[in-house]
Amino acid sequence: MDILIFGLISGSIILLSSVGFAMIVKVEGFLNIAHGQMLLLGAYLGLFFSGYGLPLAVTMLLASIATGVIGMLCYGLLFRPVKSQGLLVLLFTSVGAAYVIHGVVGAIAGKRMLAYDLPPTRAIRIFGEPFMTRYELTTVILALVLALAVHLFMTHTRAGKEIRAVSDNEDLARVRGIDPVRSSYLVWFVASALGGLAGVLMGIMGSLHLGMGWQQIIIILATTVLGGIGSIYGVMLAAFVLAFGIEIGLLFAEPSYRSGIAFLIIIVVLFVRPQGLQSLWGAGKLRTH
Amino acid sequence: MLEVRNVSLYYGGICAVNDMSLEVAEGEIVGLIGTNGAGKTSLFNVITGFARASSGTVRFLGRDVTGYSGPRIAQAGMLRTFQTPVGFPKMTVMENMLVFSRADAAARPSIFRGASPARAVLEEAMEFLAIFGLAARAGDWVQDLAAPELKMLEFARAMMAHPKMLLLDEPAAGVNPALQGNLIEHIGALRRRGVTFLVVDHNLRFIRDICDRAYAMADGRLIASGPTGDVLNNPDVIRLYLGGGAGEEAA
Amino acid sequence: MEGILLFAISIGTLAAIYGMVTLALNLETGTGPLWDLGIVSFFGIGAYAYVILTAAPAEGHQHYLYGFGLPMWLGVIGAALAGAVAAWFIGLPSLRLRKEYFLIVTLAFAEVLRQLYINEDWLTNGVAGIYGLEQPLRGLVEARQYTYVLFALAICGLLAVWALTRMISLSAFGRACKALRENEALAITAGIDPRRTSMVLYVLAGAFTAVAGVFYVWYNTLVVPGQFSSDLTFFVWTALIIGGVGSSRGALFGAFIFILLHDSLRFLQVSGETAVTLTSLRTALIGLLLILILRFRPNGIFPETRVVFKLPDRAKAAEGAKRKGLA
Numbered sequence: 001m002d003i004l005i006f007g008l009i010s011g012s013i014i015l016l017s018s019v020g021f022a023m024i025v026k027v028e029g030f031l032n033i034a035h036g037q038m039l040l041l042g043a044y045l046g047l048f049f050s051g052y053g054l055p056l057a058v059t060m061l062l063a064s065i066a067t068g069v070i071g072m073l074c075y076g077l078l079f080r081p082v083k084s085q086g087l088l089v090l091l092f093t094s095v096g097a098a099y100v101i102h103g104v105v106g107a108i109a110g111k112r113m114l115a116y117d118l119p120p121t122r123a124i125r126i127f128g129e130p131f132m133t134r135y136e137l138t139t140v141i142l143a144l145v146l147a148l149a150v151h152l153f154m155t156h157t158r159a160g161k162e163i164r165a166v167s168d169n170e171d172l173a174r175v176r177g178i179d180p181v182r183s184s185y186l187v188w189f190v191a192s193a194l195g196g197l198a199g200v201l202m203g204i205m206g207s208l209h210l211g212m213g214w215q216q217i218i219i220i221l222a223t224t225v226l227g228g229i230g231s232i233y234g235v236m237l238a239a240f241v242l243a244f245g246i247e248i249g250l251l252f253a254e255p256s257y258r259s260g261i262a263f264l265i266i267i268v269v270l271f272v273r274p275q276g277l278q279s280l281w282g283a284g285k286l287r288t289h
Numbered sequence: 290m291l292e293v294r295n296v297s298l299y300y301g302g303i304c305a306v307n308d309m310s311l312e313v314a315e316g317e318i319v320g321l322i323g324t325n326g327a328g329k330t331s332l333f334n335v336i337t338g339f340a341r342a343s344s345g346t347v348r349f350l351g352r353d354v355t356g357y358s359g360p361r362i363a364q365a366g367m368l369r370t371f372q373t374p375v376g377f378p379k380m381t382v383m384e385n386m387l388v389f390s391r392a393d394a395a396a397r398p399s400i401f402r403g404a405s406p407a408r409a410v411l412e413e414a415m416e417f418l419a420i421f422g423l424a425a426r427a428g429d430w431v432q433d434l435a436a437p438e439l440k441m442l443e444f445a446r447a448m449m450a451h452p453k454m455l456l457l458d459e460p461a462a463g464v465n466p467a468l469q470g471n472l473i474e475h476i477g478a479l480r481r482r483g484v485t486f487l488v489v490d491h492n493l494r495f496i497r498d499i500c501d502r503a504y505a506m507a508d509g510r511l512i513a514s515g516p517t518g519d520v521l522n523n524p525d526v527i528r529l530y531l532g533g534g535a536g537e538e539a540a
Numbered sequence: 541m542e543g544i545l546l547f548a549i550s551i552g553t554l555a556a557i558y559g560m561v562t563l564a565l566n567l568e569t570g571t572g573p574l575w576d577l578g579i580v581s582f583f584g585i586g587a588y589a590y591v592i593l594t595a596a597p598a599e600g601h602q603h604y605l606y607g608f609g610l611p612m613w614l615g616v617i618g619a620a621l622a623g624a625v626a627a628w629f630i631g632l633p634s635l636r637l638r639k640e641y642f643l644i645v646t647l648a649f650a651e652v653l654r655q656l657y658i659n660e661d662w663l664t665n666g667v668a669g670i671y672g673l674e675q676p677l678r679g680l681v682e683a684r685q686y687t688y689v690l691f692a693l694a695i696c697g698l699l700a701v702w703a704l705t706r707m708i709s710l711s712a713f714g715r716a717c718k719a720l721r722e723n724e725a726l727a728i729t730a731g732i733d734p735r736r737t738s739m740v741l742y743v744l745a746g747a748f749t750a751v752a753g754v755f756y757v758w759y760n761t762l763v764v765p766g767q768f769s770s771d772l773t774f775f776v777w778t779a780l781i782i783g784g785v786g787s788s789r790g791a792l793f794g795a796f797i798f799i800l801l802h803d804s805l806r807f808l809q810v811s812g813e814t815a816v817t818l819t820s821l822r823t824a825l826i827g828l829l830l831i832l833i834l835r836f837r838p839n840g841i842f843p844e845t846r847v848v849f850k851l852p853d854r855a856k857a858a859e860g861a862k863r864k865g866l867a
Binding site for chain 2: 712732786
């Protein structure tokens with residue numbers, strides 16, 4: 001039962017951190033390492049806003065909007081100008097961006113461990129058993145609802161369809177009168193805002209520290225491999241597979257092996273089924289030779 | 290020399306090549322025509338080890354090479370070209386030649402042996418470059434070559450491997466008529482040196498000019514075969530081209 | 541004055557060690573087709589393998605079981621072998637994958653290894669690390685002069701790695717790697733086996749990086765898991781990109797510039813709080829530099845140059861071709 005609850009909670013966090021990353025991979029085609037720092041940014045912006053005594057919900061909203069705007073700025077100022085230079089340049093531009101964000105946040109906030117000033121809560125009880133705290137429940141619900149919202153947004157709205165058209169074939173999309181730049185900005189806003197929100201939630205549930213962005217990007221990358229690069233639904237499934245895998249793995253290993261277990265799962269999956277979970281819906285990641 | 294028997298290739302549920310058979314004898318130049326998506330390139334991929342046939346066999350020089358990997362087929366003496374001849378962009382023309390040389394292939398396993406290629410190899414490469422009009426560009430990066438030069442480099446570097454057979458994937462695509470004449474001459478000269486050809490192209494006039502025999506494909510299967518003239522006059526083939534790509538013939 | 545000199549020599553030693561790793565990465569990425577985000581794996585494995593082979597047996601308060609106390613030269617060979625075997629092992633599943641996935645999976649292995657160093661006390665003494673390790677040629681000179689000896693050793697190591705990587709990249713094997721980097725499908729038609737070739741390249745880079753790890757142990761006289769986080773991988777990549785991917789001059793230049801940026805702060809004596817701010821700003825500055833280089837000089841400060849051969853005479857070649865009746 002504990003495994004189920006913890007798996008659900010950590011899966012939700014992974015999901016929320018990874019969905020935005022997956023959107024960017026899908027549309028821009030590169031691994032945005034700076035996404036981990038969007039989590040950091042969200043968490044510290046949340047801390048900043050909560051310092052004004054704003055209610056938690058408002059804090060979360062403000063922090064994610066601000067992170068989203070910064071994400072858009074990053075796209076416009078950093079990534080769009082080098083888009084034609086290929087994957088490696090984009091990837092390492094994002095590493096550079098990650099360093100900048102990490103450095104600036106660090107310079108302002110300092111390296112102390114910080115925490116949100118929240119009233120302590122007890123776990124809600126269901127059938128007399130402790131279930132989860134209010135914050136944890138909110139996280140799970142938010143993650144599931146937002147993942148569903150992203151899904152519906154991508155499949156059912158005009159903007160979502162435009163985004164998918166751009167990611168499939170940018171030239172064709174342009175011919176059909178879609179403005180690829182506008183949909184890219186939208187993607188970066190939504191993706192970064194989701195990342196920021198994930199950061200706030202991580203901050204609420206654990207502690208904030210400067211390394212959280214780097215730590216979480218590694219889990220995000222693991223999720224992406226498991227789910228398949230560019231497959232948003234694969235990532236949704238992979239988040240929970242990984243989370244439960246980690247919780248089960250922690251029965252046998254030290255807690256400090258957390259991300260190690262995540263990666264062992266990936267490595268084992270790649271050995272047994274080199275196509276990863278994505279092979280369930282048929283897209284290959286093996287090279288032909 | 291090359292014998293393809295009942296080859297089929299499925300991608301997922303889609304059938305790209307359907308029970309295709311063809312034969313090429315030593316010294317021949319054989320054409321393979323068909324509209325876009327007829328399965329010509331897929332068949333090429335099967336023959337050259339870039340795709341694994343779902344069923345059927347490929348024999349080359351009397352050996353069963355079905356399921357051989359790409360490098361092994363190349364080592365057996367069958368080379369292919371690609372529709373876009375980009376080469377190795379950030380390597381010099383000479384390096385491009387050396388990569389295909391037998392000397393390089395033989396020296397690859399011994400990593401710590403002499404760095405510089407032998408004089409004789411450089412001289413041979415230079416001779417081929419002279420033949421294809423590229424000698425002056427030997428020291429330049431391939432990314433700086435013009436499109437016609439890339440086309441010529443394709444043949445020049447293939448010669449370095451002393452192939453027994455060349456599979457050309459749309460050699461005349463995007464080539465102006467003057468250069469096409471040039472190309473035809475070169476293919477003829479290579480044939481006299483004992484190279485056998487299988488040529489895929491849209492350009493029916495080009496096929497008619499160089500090929501002894503031809504096969505026509507549509508929807509992954511064979512629809513006609515025989516001497517080039519007969520195939521090009523086959524009513525099914527004419528219908529196919531008038532329906533789909535009549536412009537090609539005029540071009 | 542002597543303080544500054546010693547500091548410069550010490551920084552130079554570190555830069556030479558980073559230079560070795562950068563050259564190894566350049567062999568993988570600049571010459572070959574491998575986008576390796578896990579190069580720190582081999583750095584760490586080399587360091588730990590060396591320490592386990594050469595360290596004295598554990599004392600009462602330490603946990604590690606093995607310290608074989610072997611001679612240093614055996615330790616170096618053992619480290620190189622360990623790096624090569626590790627590369628082979630990691631390459632086995634990951635070289636089957638496409639580039640983007642290879643990138644992530646190598647990062648994954650590096651992360652798993654770091655957690656192994658932390659958790660497997662019996663092998664590595666955990667986060668406490670192993671201290672007080674011996675340095676080569678220590679007895680030859682006075683303690684104060686030793687910095688120079690180590691610097692000389694590191695420079696020799698760097699020169700050796702430079703010569704070897706250069707030789708490899710100019711050989712027929714190196715050309716095959718470059719061909720794979722440039723156009724894999726075409727390389728296959730030249731009879732190059734992508735997986736086998738990549739594996740050999742990966743194993744070589746693993747061995748070189750592992751030897752660099754030994755130098756790192758000599759430099760620090762200790763090993764702790766924190767030295768081998770993926771930060772180092774990103775640092776080395778940053779150095780290579782600043783210098784120029786595909787150029788060994790660039791790799792060396794990048795490593796030295798990077799270390800200068802990264803470690804010269806150590807020279808300043810400031811309070812703890814200011815130090816945090818400064819290191820953070822330094823990280824931001826390095827990030828900014830990386831972004832600017834990629835934007836305005838995407839091929840680095842020393843871009844890859846053409847390989848020049850002494851070409852045969854053109855007229856003679858044309859004549860030869862004619863004589864053989866080809867033209």
